[in-house]
Amino acid sequence: MNATHENQADCPSEELLHLACDERSDFAAAERDAALAHAERCASCAERLQEVRRFRTLLLRTRVPGLGAEQWRSLDQRIGMLGSEPQPRGISAAARTYWGLTLAAAAVALFIGVDRFIESRKESLPVAMPPVVSAKAPTVVPLMTAESLTVRRVEGQVEVVAAAGKVVGPLAAGASLGIGSTLRAGAEGARIALPGTAELELLPQTEVRIDAADARDFFVRLRRGAVGLQVDKRQPGQRFAVLAGSYRAAVVGTRFVVRLGEDASVAVEVYEGAVRVDEANAPDDPRGETTVVVRPGRRWQVRGGEIVVGPIPAPGGSAQQLAPPVPRFDPEIEAEVRRLEAGDARPSHGARAAAPVARSASEPTRFAPDGLPIAPTPPEPQVRRVLIEVPPQQMTADEIARAKAAERARQR
Amino acid sequence: MASLQVTDERAREDAIDERLVASFQRGNSHALSELYRRHGRRVESVARNVIGPSDELEDVVQEVFIELHRSLHRFRGDARFTTWLHRVTVNVALQHLRRGKRKGWLRWLGLDQVGNAATARVPAGDRQVEARETVRALYVALDAVSEKKRVVFTLYELEGLSLEDIAATVGTSVNTVKSRLHHARREIFGQLQQDGLLPTHTLQVVK
DSSP states (O other), X not given: OOOOOOOGGGSOOHHHHHHHHOTTSOOOHHHHHHHHHHHHHOHHHHHHHHHHHHHHHHXXXXXXXXXXXXXXXXXXXXXXHHHTSOOOOOOOHHHHHHHHHHHHHHHHHHHHHHHHHHHHHHHHSOSSOOOSOOTTSOOOOOOSOXXXXXXXXXXXXXXXXXXXXXXXXXXXXXXXXXXTOEEEEEEEEEEEEOSTTOEEEEOTXXXXXXXXXXXXXXXEEEEEEEEEEEOSOOOTTOEEEEEETTEEEEOSSSEEEEEEOTTSOEEEEEXXXXXXXXXXXXXXXXXXXXXXXXXXXXXXXXXXXXXXXXXXXXXXXXGGGGOOOOOSSOHHHHHHHHHHHTTOOOOSOTTTOOOOOSSOTTSOEEBOTTSOBSSOOOOOOOOOOOOOOOOGGGSOHHHHHHHHHHHHHHHO | OXXXXXXXXXXXXXXXXXXXXXXXXXXXXXXXXXXXXXXXXXXXXXXXXXXXXXXXXXXXXXXXXXXXXXXXXXXXXXSOHHHHHHHHHHHHHHHHHHHHHHTTHHHHHHHHHHHHHHHSOOOTTOHHHHHHHHHHHHHHHHTTSOHHHHHHHIIIXXXXXXXXXXXXXXXXXXXXHHHHHHHHHHHHHHHHHHHTOSOSSOOOOOO
């Protein structure tokens, strides 16, 4: 072989070298011979040709592993079963015509309906439309869902964080509470009036997430701090709830506060009516084994796996961080809170209140590790209920770890 | 003379396929079992060459025949049954590849393992290991080319189909097939060269 390099313009392209080495290509024999003859004279092309031949060798040696005998037997069986199944039938021409005409008629009817709807909307609109958004307009926070609850009034600073984590802005009257959004109360706390007579109070630095906010359910999840919920009247089927830790309290037509401590302790304080507290995994779970009814002036608390029910502690001392909220809308309720703080557990709203507690309000009721009360509990009063619950899939990893630790401690 | 015999044999096979398809379309589901008996190996070969080494080859073959069972009543005989079967097989194989790509991190893990194995030194003399690594090296390079080029390349170079059959299978012209084949060769050849994965010797093709 002559190793001298010829004029590079005469060198065959890489494609030609591949074609020359491909026995099945429709490359003309004369061209193939010319390319190979050139490679014999040109050292560079000889090297390139050798590389292409190595490539073809790799392709010739490539054997992708196929199915084994056992797999073929399994496949034979499966396809055999398929062969004995009835065939799916195609749509006949008559059926195609029928359904085609039906769909066309439906499309026309839909078009006419939409057109008429748009026309009727146009007629109902005022002639002069005010601007929907203006630079000086008060901040109204549109949140996520169409089926959301609208806020009647807001007192105090509440920051709204959308489900995606973006801070939307301050909450204002007229805003909708979107599912998954978080409300953060400022240093002064806040009170939010919901449709009807329901009111949600957030103590300073409290953070809650809206888990449900529609005409039927209002569930908030307490993430930090303390939240008060007052529901004087509710429509049949309506449920109001605060979720805290892995516990559920159920109250309707009452006023209560749920607190979530830094140590994952949960406390439910009842100021009016009665609250049912139990463990639950879903809103519609049957009543849990550790059901407790908390009466006015009493506090149910779980801390370190131990459940204690006792009087609501007076502000100050170790209970300072769990001080009850001060209502700002209802002087009557405010007076009652003051009275309860002074140690009088009797409810002032006789018509709405539950039966008096059988034991002394100052005597804490202790519960066995299995959650059942050691002392007999009073008969269940005729109370309206609200659910408070925490779906486990919505708990953070930290919360799950704390709940498990509490469960282990309780089992011990 | 030999060519005429091949053509006759091919026409006879096509006629049998047509009769089986017609039987299936008349409601005889067992004709599908016979079609599987006749073409199961071919389907398996096309599928494995397109998707490469996979534990799911058996499922892919089964999926092809499920698709056949579902859509054979729509086959009008405009093309040869085998061409139509190749098309169905390639489509199912490509769906399998796309599903693999959608698996995201799983896919990345798999590629990473294949890539490492392909670039690893293979002990000389161990032919089985060497052959396995050859396959892996090729399919790592194939994963980098487009689906269209991959199909043409594997059907021509590995499955041994003619340019005309490939054109009929993928529904394009012979010239387009040639173009895709050329680009696929260039990309795969370049990739293997760059990684130093071409064999150090050549095989002599005996005619």
